[in-house]
Amino acid sequence: MREFLTRLEQATALDRVGDRLQRAVQGTLRSQRVRDVLHGVFLGHPLHPAMVQVPVGAWISAAVVDLLPGQRRAATALVGVGTVSALPAAVAGFNDWAALSRDQRRVGLVHAAANTVGLALYASSLAARLNGRHGAGRALAYLGLSAASAGAYLGGHLAYKQGAQVNQSISDLHLISDGWHGVGELAELPQRKLVTREIDDVSVILYRHGDDVTVMLERCPHQSGPLGEGEVQEIDGHACVVCPWHGSAFRLNGGEVVHGPAANDQAILPTRVVDGRVEARLP
Numbered sequence: 001m002r003e004f005l006t007r008l009e010q011a012t013a014l015d016r017v018g019d020r021l022q023r024a025v026q027g028t029l030r031s032q033r034v035r036d037v038l039h040g041v042f043l044g045h046p047l048h049p050a051m052v053q054v055p056v057g058a059w060i061s062a063a064v065v066d067l068l069p070g071q072r073r074a075a076t077a078l079v080g081v082g083t084v085s086a087l088p089a090a091v092a093g094f095n096d097w098a099a100l101s102r103d104q105r106r107v108g109l110v111h112a113a114a115n116t117v118g119l120a121l122y123a124s125s126l127a128a129r130l131n132g133r134h135g136a137g138r139a140l141a142y143l144g145l146s147a148a149s150a151g152a153y154l155g156g157h158l159a160y161k162q163g164a165q166v167n168q169s170i171s172d173l174h175l176i177s178d179g180w181h182g183v184g185e186l187a188e189l190p191q192r193k194l195v196t197r198e199i200d201d202v203s204v205i206l207y208r209h210g211d212d213v214t215v216m217l218e219r220c221p222h223q224s225g226p227l228g229e230g231e232v233q234e235i236d237g238h239a240c241v242v243c244p245w246h247g248s249a250f251r252l253n254g255g256e257v258v259h260g261p262a263a264n265d266q267a268i269l270p271t272r273v274v275d276g277r278v279e280a281r282l283p
């Protein structure tokens with residue numbers, strides 16, 4: 001299985017379809033606001049993994065209820081809930097997928113294909129049940145569960161092995177030792193410009209506004225892009241750093257994510273000024 005997954009990550013033959021689909025997703029989901037909602041920016045966590053709990057829970061429950069006598073209506077209702085709720089979960093998944101790296105998109109493509117087959121089988125199961133063909137509905141649902149389980153396995157690989165949509169920067173905090181660290185002289189820091197420094201070999205960005213200095217991890221939580229090479233933009237009245245790779249934006253006065261594809265806030269390090277020297281420490 002590991003060998004299969006490694007080959008899947010390297011399967012360049014999937015790129016033609018993947019690139020076309022990526023353009024189609026980006027062309028369809030044009031609204032920044034809609035994309036941010038689907039990424040889970042308002043939650044501070046990716047939305048897709050939360051949304052899939054509903055169809056997965058409903059479909060597994062239907063599989064159990066289908067084994068019990070006299071529960072046809074309950075099973076039909078559960079299959080219906082799972083089928084309907086899978087659609088918005090899939091849209092959120094495609095939105096995340098379109099901003100992944102190539103190797104992640106290859107695995108994500110097969111993950112989506114398996115889940116699409118599962119969804120089609122469940123939709124057929126629902127239609128059969130509503131037409132009174134409960135035996136066929138049960139069989140189609142078990143086939144759907146098999147396909148959706150294969151999709152879930154690939155989704156787990158995407159998240160836990162390939163690190164898709166997990167916070168890429170947070171582990172940098174584990175490399176910074178306790179205590180205050182000097183990061184530069186306040187008088188030498190330019191106003192409202194990004195400056196990159198290191199603390200224990202971890203790259204951070206400094207942003208001075210008056211006599212306040214923000215110290216933020218430089219690695220973008222989405223895909224490790226260099227925030228130090230990003231632009232500072234005013235968004236909703238707040239100075240934000242915009243990642244040069246995929247455009248995620250983070251407030252420089254708190255680290256909150258304001259635009260995806262990142263769904264996690266960026267870590268800010270507390271600061272103080274001692275004898276004109278700016279110091280930062282772990283939060």
Ligand code: FES
Nearest residue numbers: 220223225243246
């Ligand atoms: S790396 Fe993707 S938005 Fe920063």
